[in-house]
Amino acid sequence: MATADLSVTEGVAGRGRRRSTRGPRTPYALIAPAVLLMIGFLVYPMASVFYYSLQHYNVTKPWDNGFAGLDNFRQMFGDALFWQSLGFSAKWVAATVGFQLLLGLGLALLVNESFVGRALSRALVFSPWAVSGVLTTSIWVLLYNPTTGFTRYLADLGLGQHGSSPLADPGAVFPAAVLTELWRGVPFFAILLLADLQSIPRDLYEASAVDGASRLRRFWHITLPHLKDAIILSTLLRAVWEFNNVDLLYTLTNGGPANQTTTLPLYVAHKATVAHEFGYGSALTAAAFFILLFCSILYLRLSKFGGDRT
Amino acid sequence: MTRSTTTTATGGPADTGTPTVGRDAPAAKEPVRRAAPRRRGRDGARPWEIWVPLGLYLAFTLVPFYWMLLYAFRPSGTTGLLPWPLTLDHLLRVWNESGFGVYFANSLKVGLVSMVATTVVALAGGYGLARYDFRGKKAFLLAMLCTQFIPGALMLVPLFEIFKTVGLVNSLWSVIVAETVFQLPLSLILLSGFIRNVPRELEEAAWVDGCSRFRGFLVTVLPLLRPGLIAVGSFAFIHSWNHFLFALMFLSDQEKYTVPVGLSYTIGESGSDLGSLAAGGVVAAVPVIIIFALIQRYLVKGLSAGAVKG
Numbered sequence: 139m140a141t142a143d144l145s146v147t148e149g150v151a152g153r154g155r156r157r158s159t160r161g162p163r164t165p166y167a168l169i170a171p172a173v174l175l176m177i178g179f180l181v182y183p184m185a186s187v188f189y190y191s192l193q194h195y196n197v198t199k200p201w202d203n204g205f206a207g208l209d210n211f212r213q214m215f216g217d218a219l220f221w222q223s224l225g226f227s228a229k230w231v232a233a234t235v236g237f238q239l240l241l242g243l244g245l246a247l248l249v250n251e252s253f254v255g256r257a258l259s260r261a262l263v264f265s266p267w268a269v270s271g272v273l274t275t276s277i278w279v280l281l282y283n284p285t286t287g288f289t290r291y292l293a294d295l296g297l298g299q300h301g302s303s304p305l306a307d308p309g310a311v312f313p314a315a316v317l318t319e320l321w322r323g324v325p326f327f328a329i330l331l332l333a334d335l336q337s338i339p340r341d342l343y344e345a346s347a348v349d350g351a352s353r354l355r356r357f358w359h360i361t362l363p364h365l366k367d368a369i370i371l372s373t374l375l376r377a378v379w380e381f382n383n384v385d386l387l388y389t390l391t392n393g394g395p396a397n398q399t400t401t402l403p404l405y406v407a408h409k410a411t412v413a414h415e416f417g418y419g420s421a422l423t424a425a426a427f428f429i430l431l432f433c434s435i436l437y438l439r440l441s442k443f444g445g446d447r448t
Numbered sequence: 449m450t451r452s453t454t455t456t457a458t459g460g461p462a463d464t465g466t467p468t469v470g471r472d473a474p475a476a477k478e479p480v481r482r483a484a485p486r487r488r489g490r491d492g493a494r495p496w497e498i499w500v501p502l503g504l505y506l507a508f509t510l511v512p513f514y515w516m517l518l519y520a521f522r523p524s525g526t527t528g529l530l531p532w533p534l535t536l537d538h539l540l541r542v543w544n545e546s547g548f549g550v551y552f553a554n555s556l557k558v559g560l561v562s563m564v565a566t567t568v569v570a571l572a573g574g575y576g577l578a579r580y581d582f583r584g585k586k587a588f589l590l591a592m593l594c595t596q597f598i599p600g601a602l603m604l605v606p607l608f609e610i611f612k613t614v615g616l617v618n619s620l621w622s623v624i625v626a627e628t629v630f631q632l633p634l635s636l637i638l639l640s641g642f643i644r645n646v647p648r649e650l651e652e653a654a655w656v657d658g659c660s661r662f663r664g665f666l667v668t669v670l671p672l673l674r675p676g677l678i679a680v681g682s683f684a685f686i687h688s689w690n691h692f693l694f695a696l697m698f699l700s701d702q703e704k705y706t707v708p709v710g711l712s713y714t715i716g717e718s719g720s721d722l723g724s725l726a727a728g729g730v731v732a733a734v735p736v737i738i739i740f741a742l743i744q745r746y747l748v749k750g751l752s753a754g755a756v757k758g
């Protein structure tokens with residue numbers, strides 16, 4: 139998916155052949171609908187977020203509204219909940235993306251083997267990919283239900299405690315939420331990495347098998363280097379996605395218990411919708427955007443994306 | 449992508465250099481060596497090495513789905529682990545009384561319209577990107593990549609203000625527009641990758657035969673884009689069917705709710721009625737699971753086709 143996008147830029151320079159049957163306006167006409175939609179509903183709102191971040195803007199206190207300078211950002215530094223939600227966001231992204239990558243890679247390698255029933259197995263293990271965050275929540279609410287849920291049967295077997303939902307237990311809510319997100323998120327990695335695994339030339343494996351290389355060595359020296367860029371891109375996309383993902387935590391825990399599972403976007407949504415602090419909410423949004431952008435660039439640099447592996 | 453060529457280039461000489469020696473010497477043994485790994489799977493795995501982890505993962509995937517079906521089709525008050533005697537009471541109740549029939553129609557409308565809109569706009573833009581060089585192309589690409597860092601949840605407030613200004617609040621169109629815009633960048637990049645994989649010569653041959661550029665596209669490129677269009681279209685449908693936050697924010701009348709919004713309220717009230725929650729989940733799951741079952745074959749193939757040459 140995203141492996142294609144960077145190469146577009148690479149392709150531009152190398153592609154010399156130009157042949158257009160119409161004037162040079164055609165490409166602009168072709169991208170115009172996309173550009174207009176994105177300006178109207180992405181760029182403009184984003185610009186207004188930056189604008190409001192410098193304003194006092196609260197619908198319930200119109201008398202206070204006006205230019206705020208950097209007040210909102212100053213308020214942010216002293217806001218314990220901001221730091222807490224930022225910290226939880228980091229923890230959430232690291233845990234969900236890390237486990238999703240490990241399990242997804244394992245799953246992709248598994249269903250890349252040839253065995254009877256492979257097509258059906260693939261379809262079944264990939265199926266949660268299509269399921270929404272809210273639906274995931276409703277399913278896992280049923281599983282975590284203290285009286286009739288699956289956890290009760292586990293408790294009967296001596297795993298866990300009777301009579302409490304992990305979602306209400308401050309000690310268990312984080313792993314419970316991560317497990318829920320894994321159920322839905324692992325297939326994403328498995329699908330993307332499987333697509334990339336299939337593009338590895340077979341003769342590489344055959345040559346190294348003849349050579350007597352062990353399976354682990356083949357994985358380490360052929361599979362992993364080949365997957366490197368796909369892994370970097372999919373983890374980055376997924377990390378941004380998990381950071382911004384609100385559906386699941388909003389419905390599963392709603393940030394609770396005691397704001398323990400409040401991510402930064404959840405906190406912002408709360409500030410904007412419940413507290414009506416649009417100005418401060420916008421400042422938080424702007425901060426989140428730059429933090430995300432900075433971390434992404436840093437990640438691409440540190441991981442030497444697209445670099446030579448000789 | 450450059451990735452595949454570099455791996456072959458770097459890995460190639462090192463791997464093919466030594467095996468040529470080994471391949472000549474034990475010539476008689478070779479067929480045996482070749483045959484053995486094939487029977488045991490591509491990477492030389494034994495059946496139990498596949499089926500034990502795969503079985504575990506299948507259980508992790510399928511038990512939650514089963515749990516939902518169990519609650520949805522089992523009479524209230526029973527606690528058996530089989531949904532027997534089978535009842536449709538819960539399903540009929542949520543469909544007729546809780547309004548899921550209406551939510552379903554709304555979601556279908558949002559999903560289908562934004563699927564068509566996303567695909568058409570992305571197809572035009574993707575063709576422009578794939579087949580033309582123009583000023584600002586790199587900037588356009590960069591902008592589309594940057595949109596991936598915009599947290600959708602954090603755009604709620606400015607988007608709400610925009611829709612209020614144009615009078616679309618509490619209309620399904622607000623959700624349709626928002627979903628389309630947020631789906632566009634990835635769809636566009638993906639489709640342009642697919643279009644670049646269609647040999648230019650096919651189109652040029654059609655022009656020689658006297659086709660206009662547009663007709664040439666319809667006759668030669670479009671039929672070959674089928675897997676790509678299926679992938680992008682179904683991504684768009686599944687995404688807007690599943691997405692929750694925009695519908696939650698922009699729609700206030702209950703008869704305008706989409707399925708995820710309706711379901712989220714059912715989760716809130718689920719303490720007493722788990723059967724309704726599960727039945728609502730079934731309503732939410734059926735369309736995406738059907739689509740997933742139809743497209744899952746294309747999913748991996750489509751992605752590898754888009755990424756390999758990319």
